[in-house]
Amino acid sequence: MSLVGPPPPATTNPLVRVATDLRIERELPVPFPPGHTRLSPTRSFRFIREPLPVLLEAYGRFGPVFTLRVFHQNVVFVLGPEANHHLLVSGAQNFSWREGHMGDLMPLLGDGLLTVDGPFHRSSRKIMLPAFHQDRIRASHATMHEETARGLTELGPGTHDLYAWTREVALRIAMRALFGLDPDRPGEQIDAGAEFERALSFYSRDYPVQMLRGPRTPFSRMQAARRRLDAVIFGEIERRAGLPDPGEDLLGLLLAARDEDGGALSREHVRDEVITLLFAGHDTTTSTIAFLLHELAKAPELQELAAGSPEELDLAVDETLRLYPPAWVGPRRSIAPFEVCGVPVPGGVPVNYVSWASHRLPDVWEEPERFDPQRFAPGRREQIPRGAYVPFGDGSRKCIGMRFGQAEIAVIARALLERYRFAPVPGHAIRIRQMPTLTPRDGMPLRLTTRG
Numbered sequence: 084m085s086l087v088g089p090p091p092p093a094t095t096n097p098l099v100r101v102a103t104d105l106r107i108e109r110e111l112p113v114p115f116p117p118g119h120t121r122l123s124p125t126r127s128f129r130f131i132r133e134p135l136p137v138l139l140e141a142y143g144r145f146g147p148v149f150t151l152r153v154f155h156q157n158v159v160f161v162l163g164p165e166a167n168h169h170l171l172v173s174g175a176q177n178f179s180w181r182e183g184h185m186g187d188l189m190p191l192l193g194d195g196l197l198t199v200d201g202p203f204h205r206s207s208r209k210i211m212l213p214a215f216h217q218d219r220i221r222a223s224h225a226t227m228h229e230e231t232a233r234g235l236t237e238l239g240p241g242t243h244d245l246y247a248w249t250r251e252v253a254l255r256i257a258m259r260a261l262f263g264l265d266p267d268r269p270g271e272q273i274d275a276g277a278e279f280e281r282a283l284s285f286y287s288r289d290y291p292v293q294m295l296r297g298p299r300t301p302f303s304r305m306q307a308a309r310r311r312l313d314a315v316i317f318g319e320i321e322r323r324a325g326l327p328d329p330g331e332d333l334l335g336l337l338l339a340a341r342d343e344d345g346g347a348l349s350r351e352h353v354r355d356e357v358i359t360l361l362f363a364g365h366d367t368t369t370s371t372i373a374f375l376l377h378e379l380a381k382a383p384e385l386q387e388l389a390a391g392s393p394e395e396l397d398l399a400v401d402e403t404l405r406l407y408p409p410a411w412v413g414p415r416r417s418i419a420p421f422e423v424c425g426v427p428v429p430g431g432v433p434v435n436y437v438s439w440a441s442h443r444l445p446d447v448w449e450e451p452e453r454f455d456p457q458r459f460a461p462g463r464r465e466q467i468p469r470g471a472y473v474p475f476g477d478g479s480r481k482c483i484g485m486r487f488g489q490a491e492i493a494v495i496a497r498a499l500l501e502r503y504r505f506a507p508v509p510g511h512a513i514r515i516r517q518m519p520t521l522t523p524r525d526g527m528p529l530r531l532t533t534r535g
């Protein structure tokens with residue numbers, strides 16, 4: 084194993100990034116795929132608020148590969164099985180995460196898995212993989228059950244915001260199971276969970292607001308939260324590094340990793356991976372549980388099925404991830420020109436796959452808007468075309484936390500469904516926030532009644 088040096092620093096200055104985008108666009112030798120390429124603030128804002136109808140309309144009009152100008156920038160979107168497979172698997176080496184909009188995460192995440200490419204990504208991922216093996220995840224089950232049971236003591240019959248509830252439970256699980264951080268450690272220490280939530284909330288702001296810099300901007304508040312959070316994480320890194328055995332959780336693994344020359348990961352690199360995992364794993368699992376309960380609350384017969392059988396619950400989770408894939412967009416930048424679905428695309432431009440829209444294409448999915456877990460039943464699942472269903476991405480960068488996330492969702496959802504029946508709150512309509520992941524904008528209030 085060789086710990087390749089970190090990637091070259093990339094600018095996080097939004098003005099420099101905009102200027103670079105405009106320059107690249109002017110000098111392109113290959114035209115953009117067909118689409119809406121004229122500047123349109125109305126369409127840009129509509130896209131930010133409600134990307135799904137905009138994308139499905141464009142798919143109907145232009146096909147699986149098209150361009151939309153979002154604010155200053157022409158962005159290529161690819162939808163559907165063939166295009167997804169190209170971007171994620173067969174042509175994946177032609178796309179950079181760091182140079183695409185994933186790079187916007189660098190001010191919080193630094194150089195963790197989500198913002199790096201090439202050899203640095205490969206060697207980092209190799210070091211981290213053992214922490215996500217089945218046996219390690221089984222070892223985390225105890226923590227998942229304990230924290231769920233602890234959370235359940237705060238619930239009872241009546242109306243509760245299940246999104247807020249799950250968010251707290253999932254954060255405590257992640258902190259304990261992945262990093263051995265004790266959320267209840269007494270004393271003067273900062274509330275790492277609250278600081279993390281504060282930093283994360285920056286990425287739910289509208290993109291133009293995220294670009295503001297200077298004192299008292301959301302950016303500077305995010306950076307301040309990051310500094311306080313870093314103090315906790317670096318403190319834990321120091322404490323563990325001083326122990327004879329740094330432990331078997333992810334933090335321990337990262338601290339114990341050595342290259343052929345005995346070199347260790349830098350403390351900054353360990354920190355960046357820790358924050359990246361918290362970032363990638365927190366909203367995603369929380370939202371999946373909230374949307375699952377939302378759908379089951381609307382369909383009592385499906386709820387009974389899911390409550391009665393772990394297999395049925397798994398199908399319902401798969402179907403939830405089809406309709407509401409939390410990591411709904413995969414932003415990249417093409418390196419060289421390429422062709423997909425017969426459409427030529429330039430090199431050096433933003434290219435996004437969008438699972439949310441791909442999972443609702445009317446020519447791929449029967450009745451795409453209907454919540455129907457049986458689509459994933461054995462016999463039918465095999466008929467889903469390759470690349471059509473990609474809630475965890477695919478290929479060499481498929482979600483590293485998939486099994487951890489699935490186990491956590493199953494433990495929490497099962498415990499909830501065993502104890503309660505869920506019903507919608509009359510008059511409450513869900514609104515979806517897209518950034519940084521799909522989440523219910525106003526929480527997920529549901530009515531709970533105790534099972535007999």
Ligand code: HEM
Binds near residue numbers: 196208361477479488
């Ligand atoms: C329902 C739960 C989850 C969903 C739906 C999900 C989804 C995804 C998706 C779609 C990607 C690929 C993004 C792309 O192609 O642009 C991804 C990557 C990733 N996920 Fe997850 N995720 C979940 C849970 C987790 C958890 C629990 C963790 C950590 C504990 C995690 C850590 C990561 C990391 C580090 C990557 C980057 C992998 C790489 O580039 O090598 N995820 N996830």
